[in-house]
Amino acid sequence: MIEKAFYGSKKYWIWILFLLAFLGLCFHFYLMQLNQGLTITGMSRNVSWGLYIAQFTYLVGVAASAVMLVIPYYLHHYKAFSRMIILGEFMAIAAVTMCMLFIFVDLGQPMRVMNVILHPQLHSVMFWDMTVLSGYLVLNLLIGWTTLESERKNVAPPSWVKPLIYLSVVWAISIHTVTAFLYAGLPGRPYWLSAIMAARFLAGAFCAGPAILLLLVFLVQKFVKYRVGEESIQTLSKIVTYAMSANVFFLLLEIFTAFYSRIPEDMNAFRYLFVGLDGHTTLVPYMWVSAGLAIVSLAILIPPQLRNNTKLLTVALIALVISTWIDKGFSLIAAGFVPNPFDRVTEYLPTFPEIMIVLGVYTIGILILTILWKVAISVKEKTTA
Amino acid sequence: MDIDKRKFLKVIGITSALWVGSRFTGGLSSVFGIGDTLDKKALADAGFEISKTLPDPKALIGKQWAVAIDLRQFKTPDDYKKCINVCDKIHNIPDIHTKQDVKWIWEEPYDNAFPEQHNNYMEGQLKDKSVILMCNQCEFPPCVRVCPTGATFKRHDGIVMMDYHRCIGCRYCMAGCPYGSRSFNFRDPRPFIKKIDPDYPTRTKGVVEKCDFCAERLDKGLMPACVEASKGAMVFGDIKDPNSDVRRILSNNFSIRRKPELGTQPNVFYII
Ligand code: SF4
Numbered sequence: 001m002i003e004k005a006f007y008g009s010k011k012y013w014i015w016i017l018f019l020l021a022f023l024g025l026c027f028h029f030y031l032m033q034l035n036q037g038l039t040i041t042g043m044s045r046n047v048s049w050g051l052y053i054a055q056f057t058y059l060v061g062v063a064a065s066a067v068m069l070v071i072p073y074y075l076h077h078y079k080a081f082s083r084m085i086i087l088g089e090f091m092a093i094a095a096v097t098m099c100m101l102f103i104f105v106d107l108g109q110p111m112r113v114m115n116v117i118l119h120p121q122l123h124s125v126m127f128w129d130m131t132v133l134s135g136y137l138v139l140n141l142l143i144g145w146t147t148l149e150s151e152r153k154n155v156a157p158p159s160w161v162k163p164l165i166y167l168s169v170v171w172a173i174s175i176h177t178v179t180a181f182l183y184a185g186l187p188g189r190p191y192w193l194s195a196i197m198a199a200r201f202l203a204g205a206f207c208a209g210p211a212i213l214l215l216l217v218f219l220v221q222k223f224v225k226y227r228v229g230e231e232s233i234q235t236l237s238k239i240v241t242y243a244m245s246a247n248v249f250f251l252l253l254e255i256f257t258a259f260y261s262r263i264p265e266d267m268n269a270f271r272y273l274f275v276g277l278d279g280h281t282t283l284v285p286y287m288w289v290s291a292g293l294a295i296v297s298l299a300i301l302i303p304p305q306l307r308n309n310t311k312l313l314t315v316a317l318i319a320l321v322i323s324t325w326i327d328k329g330f331s332l333i334a335a336g337f338v339p340n341p342f343d344r345v346t347e348y349l350p351t352f353p354e355i356m357i358v359l360g361v362y363t364i365g366i367l368i369l370t371i372l373w374k375v376a377i378s379v380k381e382k383t384t385a
Numbered sequence: 386m387d388i389d390k391r392k393f394l395k396v397i398g399i400t401s402a403l404w405v406g407s408r409f410t411g412g413l414s415s416v417f418g419i420g421d422t423l424d425k426k427a428l429a430d431a432g433f434e435i436s437k438t439l440p441d442p443k444a445l446i447g448k449q450w451a452v453a454i455d456l457r458q459f460k461t462p463d464d465y466k467k468c469i470n471v472c473d474k475i476h477n478i479p480d481i482h483t484k485q486d487v488k489w490i491w492e493e494p495y496d497n498a499f500p501e502q503h504n505n506y507m508e509g510q511l512k513d514k515s516v517i518l519m520c521n522q523c524e525f526p527p528c529v530r531v532c533p534t535g536a537t538f539k540r541h542d543g544i545v546m547m548d549y550h551r552c553i554g555c556r557y558c559m560a561g562c563p564y565g566s567r568s569f570n571f572r573d574p575r576p577f578i579k580k581i582d583p584d585y586p587t588r589t590k591g592v593v594e595k596c597d598f599c600a601e602r603l604d605k606g607l608m609p610a611c612v613e614a615s616k617g618a619m620v621f622g623d624i625k626d627p628n629s630d631v632r633r634i635l636s637n638n639f640s641i642r643r644k645p646e647l648g649t650q651p652n653v654f655y656i657i
């Protein structure tokens with residue numbers, strides 16, 4: 001089946017070559033980091049995690065969100081998703097791969113990464129996160145590939161896939177829950193120390209993931225004849241709407257608890273993000289953009305007349321992705337370190353090389369996604385033609 | 386080598402079983418405090434000599450080391466400097482003046498060292514007073530709990546140690562430590578060391594480090610360098626020994642600790 005990836009139009013090959021060339025450029029910056037150390041990033045003694053770990057967090061959500069297609073399709077036999085599901089599963093594979101790469105580029109001693117397996121520490125959430133992420137990758141590869149292969153041969157998928165699919169539902173929830181536990185279990189970081197963290201992560205994931213999927217589908221449909229079907233788009237955008245509402249609701253719960261109790265510790269990070277703390281306001285404009293875009297997206301998504309208009313829906317989804325990305329893919333990590341244990345604010349902004357390394361990892365993800373979707377769409381076009 | 390076959394197989398069996406076992410109990414032991422003496426006993430039963438190296442007979446032995454810092458005795462800037470400088474010198478701490486600095490022991494104003502004690506109407510003298518800060522060698526250290534490789538671990542004498550050769554530089558421990566006690570080598574530290582002391586290892590880029598209560602000195606029967614330099618303003622000892630100096634000074638003076646509400650049981654006490 002993989003041979004489908006090797007036959008493509010001229011455009012396909014130009015795209016692949018472009019990605020490879022850009023990757024080469026980004027790799028140059030990773031070599032620079034290997035050589036000089038993480039000093040080339042904007043991270044510091046006080047803000048010791050930055051954009052890399054934030055991307056990891058965001059993409060775990062994107063990976064987990066495949067479950068928003070798996071549950072309706074496999075558990076409720078919702079057939080409208082039949083032309084979409086494989087795209088969601090393959091997107092999860094690309095996302096998990098990027099997650100692992102983001103952890104890898106964040107390491108100070110990447111050559112020693114195997115120490116996590118050679119000396120497993122069962123009390124470390126990071127060990128469990130690595131375990132569930134690799135498990136999820138294998139599950140999705142197995143399920144996606146096997147079901148697609150069966151479809152190509154026009155036979156029913158083998159019976160052993162079913163239990164794996166059920167397992168993958170629980171597993172998807174687990175990857176984002178465990179990722180939330182990475183942060184929510186730390187004693188000295190009040191912004192993260194919240195029982196609602198995992199729920200907030202999942203809500204954010206279940207709107208952002210399908211939103212990205214829809215946007216990618218819209219984009220790809222410009223180049224191929226394959227159509228996922230109007231009904232599946234409408235259903236998925238409904239799912240996005242509910243999840244985004246829950247996401248905003250959970251954030252408001254956090255804000256209420258912090259500001260009604262008026263406990264300075266709990267208010268500090270929010271203050272830092274939305275009005276600035278001790279005169280430090282670097283992240284403030286980003287946060288208001290995020291809040292504004294969240295409102296825009298909900299205003300379009302909630303009324304069905306607006307949501308069902310593809311142009312407006314696209315605007316809403318883009319707004320939603322940017323909004324959730326600023327919140328989870330950027331400020332969540334930096335603000336967790338503010339103020340530091342000495343009640344001081346250290347600001348964080350990524351450096352240019354750091355951004356290039358991030359783009360490099362995304363390029364690898366897009367490359368994987370392009371190849372997997374190429375295979376999937378070629379197979380699907382044949383069988384449903 | 387004259388290991389006979391039976392013995393050899395026995396050892397292979399024991400060690401592999403123990404390896405698997407210790408992976409699991411190792412996780413639990415840090416929670417329940419069970420040591421790894423089992424491995425050694427089993428190997429000894431199989432007729433193997435365990436270790437030929439003996440600790441220095443002068444080594445200081447304790448269950449949980451602790452220090453009481455008598456802030457009343459820190460008066461001039463020099464009182465602080467002498468404790469800090471000696472540590473920087475003997476531990477090859479790089480002198481980096483950016484946000485990516487490395488420090489084991491340093492000073493902060495009282496208000497920053499104890500932010501939760503903030504008081505608008507505090508006695509002026511205390512408010513402006515500098516406080517010596519260092520790793521608290523917590524009894525229940527979050528840094529050890531979160532470390533995915535065991536590069537940060539707790540010794541039997543309570544010291545929270547770093548294995549610079551195992552650390553992968555993930556910095557989870559820095560997020561986990563609620564006291565900001567840890568530093569990361571964002572770059573190769575060696576060019577920033579004024580004069581390298583060959584008696585102590587320099588670190589490489591990409592690993593985390595922190596104060597280790599001068600474990601290397603305790604093993605030779607010496608007090609931590611800062612304690613020695615403080616000329617009595619810092620008192621060191623085994624907190625689990627009711628007759629130790631540190632217990633004596635704590636039972637006679639009012640002391641506070643940083644963020645005791647987090648349950649880490651810090652072992653650095655401040656007499657104010
Ligand atoms: S003070 Fe921080 S680094 Fe030191 S033992 Fe406690 S948690 Fe670990």
Ligand code: SF4
Binds near residue numbers: 531533535557
């Ligand atoms: S940076 Fe090193 S010591 Fe710290 S948690 Fe990671 S592996 Fe452990």
